[in-house]
Amino acid sequence: MTTTTPPVSRLELDAESTEEEPSVLRLPAVGDDRERDDHGPVTGRAAHLHLHRGSGGGVDLDKAAGAVADLLDALGVDRNANGLEETPARVAKALAEMLTPEPFSVTTFANDEGYDELVVARAIPFASLCEHHLLPFSGFAYVGYLPDERLVGLSKLARLVDHFSRRLQVQERLTAQVANYLQSTLQPKGVGVVLEAEHLCMSLRGVRSGGSRTVTSALKGLVRDDPRTRSEFLSLAGTSG
Numbered sequence: 001m002t003t004t005t006p007p008v009s010r011l012e013l014d015a016e017s018t019e020e021e022p023s024v025l026r027l028p029a030v031g032d033d034r035e036r037d038d039h040g041p042v043t044g045r046a047a048h049l050h051l052h053r054g055s056g057g058g059v060d061l062d063k064a065a066g067a068v069a070d071l072l073d074a075l076g077v078d079r080n081a082n083g084l085e086e087t088p089a090r091v092a093k094a095l096a097e098m099l100t101p102e103p104f105s106v107t108t109f110a111n112d113e114g115y116d117e118l119v120v121a122r123a124i125p126f127a128s129l130c131e132h133h134l135l136p137f138s139g140f141a142y143v144g145y146l147p148d149e150r151l152v153g154l155s156k157l158a159r160l161v162d163h164f165s166r167r168l169q170v171q172e173r174l175t176a177q178v179a180n181y182l183q184s185t186l187q188p189k190g191v192g193v194v195l196e197a198e199h200l201c202m203s204l205r206g207v208r209s210g211g212s213r214t215v216t217s218a219l220k221g222l223v224r225d226d227p228r229t230r231s232e233f234l235s236l237a238g239t240s241g
């Protein structure tokens with residue numbers, strides 16, 4: 001009697017890395033992350049991915065606060081006005097929070113029951129920062145997958161969206177990153193990600209199209225190619241596409 005797949009794999013998202021690289025997903029060499037349990041030898045390979053935040057080299061809050069003060073000066077704002085003393089420090093802290101992903105690990109489980117229907121986490125709230133204007137865009141994410149051999153906890157889908165949200169983003173890339181990560185770590189039969197968001201850079205400026213929302217999607221595998229699965233996912237995601 002042998003177990004061919006570890007019952008639990010750990011996928012770690014390491015936001016603390018200081019390596020100066022763009023965000024990458026890397027698979028370690030085969031066989032360096034085996035786990036043993038009481039059921040006999042383990043011959044499968046645990047998926048173990050490190051996700052790096054990319055270049056940047058950490059947050060210097062004092063420097064950021066000074067830069068915010070300079071920005072306010074350059075914009076003609078009187079920083080001595082009542083209530084503004086702490087504003088540069090507050091802005092720096094708020095931005096740092098939005099740009100610093102929490103490290104976390106994702107545990108996957110063997111799909112012992114052979115569950116083969118869509119798993120969808122609906123209406124996950126998220127907020128990110130538009131890389132063009134440094135203004136927030138926020139809304140809801142719908143993240144689903146069609147399981148193959150592994151399952152992942154639903155709460156981890158929300159954490160995943162949050163992780164990729166905490167950096168300068170465009171909505172299209174955020175959508176693709178969540179989908180690509182799920183596809184490569186879980187290797188399900190399909191993945192679907194839909195994001196619906198309001199961009200303050202659109203709704204507060206120019207045409208002031210308040211309330212208009214932008215929808216992006218990334219579909220993979222059977223969620224993209226099988227008409228029934230595709231329409232089931234899109235209806236669960238509340239879009240008509």
Ligand code: ZN
Pocket residue numbers: 130131132133134135199201202
């Ligand atoms: Zn923008």
